[in-house]
Amino acid sequence: MRLLVTGGAGFIGSVVTRLLLDAGHEVVVLDDLRTGYREALAPDATHVAIDLHDVAQVLTPRSGFDGVLHFAALIAAGESMVAPERYWHNNTVGSLALIDAVRAAGVPRLVFSSTAAVYGNPTELPIPETAVKAPTNTYGATKLAVDMALTSEAIGHGLAAVSLRYFNVAGAYLDGDTALGERHEPETHLIPLALEVAAGRREKLQLFGDDYPTVDGTCVRDYIHVADLARAHLLALDAASTGQHRVYNLGNGNGFTNRQVVEAVREVTGHPVPVEVAPRREGDPAELVASAALARAELGWEPRKPTLHDMISDAWVFHRTHRLGQP
Ligand SMILES: NC(=O)c1ccc[n+]([C@@H]2O[C@H](COP(=O)([O-])OP(=O)(O)OC[C@H]3O[C@@H](n4cnc5c(N)ncnc54)[C@H](O)[C@@H]3O)[C@@H](O)[C@H]2O)c1
Numbered sequence: 001m002r003l004l005v006t007g008g009a010g011f012i013g014s015v016v017t018r019l020l021l022d023a024g025h026e027v028v029v030l031d032d033l034r035t036g037y038r039e040a041l042a043p044d045a046t047h048v049a050i051d052l053h054d055v056a057q058v059l060t061p062r063s064g065f066d067g068v069l070h071f072a073a074l075i076a077a078g079e080s081m082v083a084p085e086r087y088w089h090n091n092t093v094g095s096l097a098l099i100d101a102v103r104a105a106g107v108p109r110l111v112f113s114s115t116a117a118v119y120g121n122p123t124e125l126p127i128p129e130t131a132v133k134a135p136t137n138t139y140g141a142t143k144l145a146v147d148m149a150l151t152s153e154a155i156g157h158g159l160a161a162v163s164l165r166y167f168n169v170a171g172a173y174l175d176g177d178t179a180l181g182e183r184h185e186p187e188t189h190l191i192p193l194a195l196e197v198a199a200g201r202r203e204k205l206q207l208f209g210d211d212y213p214t215v216d217g218t219c220v221r222d223y224i225h226v227a228d229l230a231r232a233h234l235l236a237l238d239a240a241s242t243g244q245h246r247v248y249n250l251g252n253g254n255g256f257t258n259r260q261v262v263e264a265v266r267e268v269t270g271h272p273v274p275v276e277v278a279p280r281r282e283g284d285p286a287e288l289v290a291s292a293a294l295a296r297a298e299l300g301w302e303p304r305k306p307t308l309h310d311m312i313s314d315a316w317v318f319h320r321t322h323r324l325g326q327p
Contacts, residue, residue, distance in 0.1 A: 001237070002026045002064055004107075006052055006098065007071030008045065009036025012113065012166075014180045015173040015230040016069060017042045023234060028065075030058055031072065040180055052094040059101040067109040067237055068102055070095065073143075076188050077117060078281065080138035091142035099153050109160040109240040110150070111233055114247070116167045116222075116288050118144040126222075126291035129165070129247045136283035151245040160240035164232060167251030167290045171225040171311035172318035180226075181318030190221075191312060194262055195319045198271040205273055207258050209280035212287075218258035220287040222251035225305040225314070235299040248299065251290025252306045261308065268312045 003020060007013040008029030014036075020027050027045040030052065041047050048058050052072045059065060073091045074080070080087040095112075102110055117140030118133045135141045150161040170191045172181030182192045196202040210217040232250050239246065256264075262273050295301040305311065 001066035002028075004028050004030060004059060004065050004068045005045075005071065006030045006055070006068065007036065007073065008042070009033055009038065009040045009047075010071055011180070011182045011184070012169060012226060012229065013069070013071035014040035014042070015226050016071070016233045017045055018173060018178060018180065019230050019234060020069075021045060028058065030055060035074070035184065037183060052090070053097045055098050056101040056104065059105040059107065061105050063105055065105065065107045067111070067240075068098065068107055069111045069233060069237070070098060071113045073113065075139065075184070077137040077139040077283065078188060080142070081282065084138040087138050087142045091139070092145045095146040096149060099149060102159065103153070103157055108242065109237065110162075111236045111240065112146060112150060112161065112163045114147050114163040114165040115140060115143050116165055116249070116251070116290065118147065118165065119288070121285045122288065125287060126253055126289045127249065128291045129249055129294060136285065147247065154243055154245040158243045159245075160242050161245040162236040162240050163245065163247045164236060165247065165249045166229060167222040167224055167249070167288060169226050169229055170223045171227065171305065171314040173227050173230070174314055174317055179318050179322045181315060181322060190258060190261055191223075191265065191315055192319070194265040194273050195269065195312075195316055197273045198265055198269040199319060200271075203274070205262065205275045206278040207262075207275050208278050208284060210277045211280075214257055214286060216257050216259045219284055220255035220257050220289065222253065222255055222289045223261075223308060223311055224251050225303065225311050228303040228305055232295060232299060232301045235301055239299055246298070248295040249290040249292050250295055250301070251292055252303055253290060253292060254306070255287055255289040256308055264308045264312055268309060269316055
């Protein structure tokens, strides 16, 4: 297929682009590199450095695309509370421009990066796709709005749409000379932050709250390896069907507390990771664990690297050799 990948210079989009190319698809990456990296661009993909809002320049009626995978977004939940307009404009208005262009160009299918943040404080665990959607931050709200627009587009115009709701994505894609990993600036995710502390680039790690109703008082999250997540996108492309909006959670169904993650980082790296307990962050649910039963049943998705150890080991290799520049 000829595919457009928005956000293909970012962490997850770059890994999915790699797998799509390896599977024989032709890929055009749309990414203006606002938070992505030129080094993460696949050499065998075409790169168009334009803003998502201008996507109609690429998705023209004659462009011949068979599908779009849509990753481009701003992703920092904390920032979305202090600069909400940036998130509504980029994540929601940008996605609506994409949906308009997809319709005008007659592109039959679209796979969207949604998030566990759409659920807010879960009322049931593990969380199924049917759970109440009540985001506690603007980031989650901007993504839920796009999910709803995709449902309408499928009903109104026959789009074959799939939303994949990722839980906490971790690890790195390592294959021969290719290494694609997490490089958010500023970094807000626990594993890369803990690795920066282990590598001596950061003095200590802050744990936000240790009085949650969990085994050790710190928040529980469900981690998924980026390579496992990426494979789900190829399955979703195949499963997409005309006039339907399908929604799948993607996680491993196992929760780990922040302290358990830090302990695993100490074990894998062999370095100390000093922590400091800071106040709870507004909008952080105590526990987020996915039920990915639907993705397993309908997409035939199976994680190959479900352990925290594998995810941290791969991320550590990426950090030492590519992010820190010290093999
Ligand atoms: N990382 C996670 O744990 C996680 C969890 C749930 C959902 N997601 C979703 O997955 C997607 C990818 O996340 P990521 O971690 O790879 O983020 P990332 O920041 O590494 O990648 C996003 C990419 O999109 C590009 N981009 C953003 N806005 C753009 C615009 N207006 N025009 C052109 N390019 C633009 C950026 O330059 C960047 O390369 C996002 O939609 C995010 O909401 C990520």
